[in-house]
Amino acid sequence: MDKQLLKILACPLCKGKLIFKQEMKELHCQFDQIAYSIQEGIPIMLSDRSRIL
Numbered sequence: 001m002d003k004q005l006l007k008i009l010a011c012p013l014c015k016g017k018l019i020f021k022q023e024m025k026e027l028h029c030q031f032d033q034i035a036y037s038i039q040e041g042i043p044i045m046l047s048d049r050s051r052i053l
Contacts, residue, residue, distance in 0.1 A: 001027075001038065012045050028053060
């Protein structure tokens, strides 16, 4: 994940910081306890496609 892109991205629900989990290819929002998948290098930032941590 590009570090510059990670600085710009925010959780669509709470607008909080996301943490990149390389081993799982996901972005995690610790506040909402939600994971967003990354497919082919593209973060899927849709709440209906996220999973609860």
